Amino acid sequence: MKPKHFSTLAPLRRTVRRLASDHGLPADTRGRLVLSVTDLAADELHAGRSVVLTTTRETTRPGERPHLVITLQAPQAAAPLATADLPLPAPVTTPDSATWHIPLPDTDPSGSDGPHRGPWPTSMPRVPAQWPPRSEARQIDEELRTTLALADALTAEHRRLKHELSETNAGVLALYVQLEERDEQLRRAHGQVLRELEDALRPPAPTVNGIELAVHYAPADPASPTGGDLYDWFVLPDGTLHVTVVDALGHGVRSTRSALNVTHAVRTLALEGHSLNSILARTHEILMPLYPDLMATVLLARLDPATGELHLANGSHPPALLRQEDGTSRYLEARGRGIGFPLPGSEEVLRTRLGPGDLLLLYTDGLTESRRDIVEGERRLVEAVQAHAHRAVADIPAAVAADMHTVVLHSDDTLALAIRIPPAALTSS
Template identity: 50%
Template sequence: MDLSRTESAPHGTPAAPDLAQAGLLVSLRRRVRAACGEAGIPVEDRARLVLAVTLLADPVLGAGGTVDLDTAVTAGVLTIGVRLPEPWPPPRLDDLPQPAALTDGGRVVWRLVAGDRPVPAPADDELATRQELLALTARADALVREGRALRHELAETNSGVLAMYVELEQRDEQLRHAHARIFRGLEDALRPLPPAVPGLELGVCYSPTEADSPTGGDLYDWFVLPDGRLHVTLVDAVGHGVTSTRDALTVTHAIRTLALDGHPFRDLIAHASRTLTTIAPALMATVLLARIDPGTGATQLANGGHPEPVLVGASGDTRFLRPPVVGRGVGFPDPGSPCLVELDLGPGATLLLYTDGLVESRKDVDEGQARLLEVARRHAGRPVPDLPREVVARMHDVVVYADDTVLLAIRRPAADARR
């Protein structure tokens, strides 16, 4: 069987280079996943290969170049080749998460042993990326368990193996850094770009606990429903590290599925919790949902144990949006949002949705909330794409307690701005 084919990514459009570049990268990833699926490549190996091709192609496409991709399956081996434009400097293959070889013709080649049966990937790029992250996090968890078991065995041996133990610790550190790089690359793919919503301006800032830490449990999702309304999900999963990331992904995916299936907005948190109880009984997460009509500004908020959003009026006045009865998140007793917050997001008004790391940096939540109202008021006039980063920087000027932080800003432009 010979499934060879050659693909070439076209130039990006000058009018929107970032969006065109992102579309080209999604197209390349889709081709690699299709080849891996036909060849039966395991999800974990596919994830490293997809990330390697993305890292190789991203700077070329960003500079307006083209990337030629060819795939073939012969004698039970999947071969994927990438040819970069000339004169392009040779890539540093040691930095790629999947080992590759550089041919004399300047072509980067990966070769993987094909499986016994196809392993298809989801057609949606985001869902496929989530699947790959889950596979890598599962592998990372297994490596951590294996490392712990090995250290325990070494601790019971005599002092003559101390040098070997030190060397293994160094390798373990290198492994953690290598996985952190992979996680950061996949984390970027998991932070969805603001969707295009006529009548609304969107901005986001994600601030991890540490610059070199892997993904955390603070994730968000936003998409446009078939009726044109914007749906936003903000999740803060209990715990830290890759386990909390997996839990947060599970929650956001469950709520997206239920929302697109047409389940009532009021019941989404409770329904998601009931659905996930049998799948992940230990999962716990606070959840905040928002649904906004960009034409009228009609807004609904469902809060499952999450920090209250902030409304910044067109004149700069700020206030918290607290429901009469506070709900509980996924995995908690009696989950759900018994009372919705309903409001009209007027022209020029801004809605701020955030996780608790924004207001707990000084360990005093009340003081943090008071500062948030003042910071939001003072910087209300900033453009929405810049507003979240500016607010996070001001709130984290002093950090006593570090935690992952997500801040989303949604503004309905003033009438003159829309004209």
């Protein structure tokens, strides 16, 4: 088709629709082409500038399906044509033109139904000079019907996908509920195993006439209730209560093993009759060849329930706190260095006596260093023990720990062990 000039939209729209129809383009392609051409031409025509439409048919090789090539040009355009976001994108554009290369359908160009057979003709089909309005109306109806059919198909597909998504969500929710139930079962089983492990590691309080005992332990990580803070208490053959408090370096199972090695060695030496001031150094000698990386602070206490006589040996451990019946409190300082430290062992054995109503608290540094200030922590510990000294011994360690951990800046395993001589419990002086 020779280049044709247009100064209004209606003839341009009819011409493009007729060309698309005569070449057998599908209704949806035809509609997109008509909209694209008129969208580009509208501003030019409304401004009184004409546009030029050129149509050709190209075949790259003989016998191959040809392309319908349509070019719209606006030679007087004041600005580049807005070719972006067209209903039918134009693969070739210039500032004043747009060109579409549309593959012709595999049907007979003569207009008969059925597939095309034989080589494609090289000439363009003849386009009548006039196009009856009724024919255009039918074409517009067909385009509208095609659009509606596509919209209906998309709506149906949307409903199907929505239904599938709903079923998938229901399945995922059911699976999520099952996983939550399974996780809860695993959490309960895990917690039970850990509680049993903790009970196995932490011996129950021995029964000692004239002495009340209680202990509280809290791990740095609630999901791992074993740590390096450990204790051991037992009665020696002479009736004396022996208590060991250990704080091994680190956290978790590895530090638990270190603490267990220390408590087992101390128990063996104590039951063999070694003196309190020699046990720490001897424990170091036994364990270092086997565990050269082991480091632990240790506090040893011996209490005679008949007399209230108390002996303490210390290896780099926080001092015991004594709260007396008259309300006064003091820390029982004893010099010494822990297992794995240079020059390990207790330099001295501190000797004192507990009277009726006196309360002794042994603990690890997780109790006093939760706010990263040891001095402030020791002061607050005195206040906490003073506040809870009137309670039953079984409640005191946990109550003191709760007061000390209202603010935690440094999380660590925490152990608090309370020993009290009840009033009128001593039989001799």
